[in-house]
Amino acid sequence: MARQVTVVTGGSRGIGAATCARLAADGHDLVIGYVSDGAAAEWTATAVRSAGARCVTVRADTSDEADVDRLFDVAVDQLGPVTGLVNNAGVTGPLGRLADSEPADLRRVVEVNLLGTLLCSRRAAKAMTAWGSGVIVNVSSASATLGSPGEFVHYAATKAAVDALTLGLAKELGPDGIRVNAVAPGMIDTDMHAAMGDPDRAERAAAAIPLRRPGHADEIAAAIAWLMSPESSYTTGAVLRVAGGR
Numbered sequence: 110m111a112r113q114v115t116v117v118t119g120g121s122r123g124i125g126a127a128t129c130a131r132l133a134a135d136g137h138d139l140v141i142g143y144v145s146d147g148a149a150a151e152w153t154a155t156a157v158r159s160a161g162a163r164c165v166t167v168r169a170d171t172s173d174e175a176d177v178d179r180l181f182d183v184a185v186d187q188l189g190p191v192t193g194l195v196n197n198a199g200v201t202g203p204l205g206r207l208a209d210s211e212p213a214d215l216r217r218v219v220e221v222n223l224l225g226t227l228l229c230s231r232r233a234a235k236a237m238t239a240w241g242s243g244v245i246v247n248v249s250s251a252s253a254t255l256g257s258p259g260e261f262v263h264y265a266a267t268k269a270a271v272d273a274l275t276l277g278l279a280k281e282l283g284p285d286g287i288r289v290n291a292v293a294p295g296m297i298d299t300d301m302h303a304a305m306g307d308p309d310r311a312e313r314a315a316a317a318i319p320l321r322r323p324g325h326a327d328e329i330a331a332a333i334a335w336l337m338s339p340e341s342s343y344t345t346g347a348v349l350r351v352a353g354g355r
């Protein structure tokens with residue numbers, strides 16, 4: 110069977126990096142998108158190549174239309190028609206109440222998490238419709254249904270929008286042979302918590318999680334890999350919660 114060509118946005122670190130490693134083992138060639146940490150992207154690319162996959166890294170801010178176009182153009186030029194997209198890139202901004210937030214932070218979260226997912230999905234939909242098949246997995250969040258009061262209601266709102274996008278695009282693209290699903294992680298132990306100003310946040314949350322621990326990035330990667338695979342061939346429009354029972 111021909112190897113699939115999958116674009117993973119935010120593939121340099123955390124859940125995205127674990128997803129790239131898992132998909133490489135599952136037979137995908139990978140385009141690793143990142144925005145600033147080129148060293149992490151190269152580190153992940155080395156792991157992907159050592160699993161036998163072809164791989165390119167592309168610095169592309171998903172909120173920028175020209176960057177997204179370049180991301181997909183490089184993918185096609187170097188690896189061939191894009192058959193998969195994992196919309197993983199995401200940011201939260203600093204933790205806090207909405208009233209205390211900065212408008213620039215709100216704008217950035219909406220632009221990366223929602224507009225970025227829309228722009229990448231738009232490019233993928235064009236390519237996959239022409240190709241006649243494809244799979245998109247969006248990385249949402251359990252916060253879409255928890256609301257995340259006092260922490261980041263703006264981020265939760267963007268993830269709820271990603272869930273709505275998942276449902277609508279699945280219905281729009283189903284007749285074209287394209288499946289669209291989402292994974293909604295709970296508290297996962299990645300650098301994201303340090304970036305929002307609270308490195309110990311995931312460990313501290315353990316008591317409030319029914320499974321009594323934060324999740325690992327590879328546990329999210331496994332769910333994404335299943336939704337990317339033919340094993341989930343009749344699943345579309347689904348939001349798969351992987352949140353330890355939360």
Ligand code: NAP
Pocket residue numbers: 118119120121122123124125142143144145146147149169170171172196197198199200221225248249250251293294295296297298299300301302304
């Ligand atoms: P992370 O460790 O902070 O990694 C974020 C990744 O996204 C990095 O690869 C980063 O690239 C990339 N990125 C950030 N902004 C970008 C942009 N504008 N354009 C392209 N790439 C960008 O985060 P994570 O915890 O793995 O989170 C991954 C996804 O899971 C996000 O969508 C997040 O909302 C979601 N999620 C995470 C958790 C959690 O507890 N960790 C829970 C629920 C949902 P650089 O390396 O270049 O900075």
